[in-house]
Amino acid sequence: VTEVRDDGKGVLRECLLYIQKHLQRKDVNGFFAAPVNDTIAPGYSNIIKEPMDFSTMLLKIENDTYDSIMDYKTDYVLMCNNAMTYNRPETIYYKEAKRLLQSGMKMLSKEKLLSMRRSLG
Numbered sequence: 001v002t003e004v005r006d007d008g009k010g011v012l013r014e015c016l017l018y019i020q021k022h023l024q025r026k027d028v029n030g031f032f033a034a035p036v037n038d039t040i041a042p043g044y045s046n047i048i049k050e051p052m053d054f055s056t057m058l059l060k061i062e063n064d065t066y067d068s069i070m071d072y073k074t075d076y077v078l079m080c081n082n083a084m085t086y087n088r089p090e091t092i093y094y095k096e097a098k099r100l101l102q103s104g105m106k107m108l109s110k111e112k113l114l115s116m117r118r119s120l121g
């Protein structure tokens, strides 16, 4: 049996792709699928200094930019917080961001990650 020598980044990439697939499924309208631009959101680039969206996070996963799941979680929280900063609480974007944040924190909870790490061996 040839032992699969992994540089470690491969395992992390697989985990992150799995996590992103499940988290992005919650974004049914695709509001977080691509960068927000000033045309659909007036003044967005003046208010949000560090934009983030799922397509950018996917690129970072594929380029092995993240060095841990917690590193990925930082971008995920940033994406949700941006939406809760720019949009008023009564908007669909704020409400979706709040929902994404809650479901994401369950998936990215310490317990969950520990059990995932244990199952990966």
Ligand SMILES: COc1ccc(C(=O)NC2CCC2)cc1-c1cc(C(C)=O)n2cccnc12
Binding pocket: 030, 031, 032, 033, 034, 035, 036, 037, 040, 041, 082, 083, 086, 087, 093
């Ligand atoms: C990639 O971002 C988007 C893509 C598509 C849509 C969209 O289909 N909007 C229609 C639903 C009512 C208009 C909205 C957004 C969108 C996301 C956001 C976020 C995430 O703040 N946003 C804020 C204000 C206005 N539009 C948006």
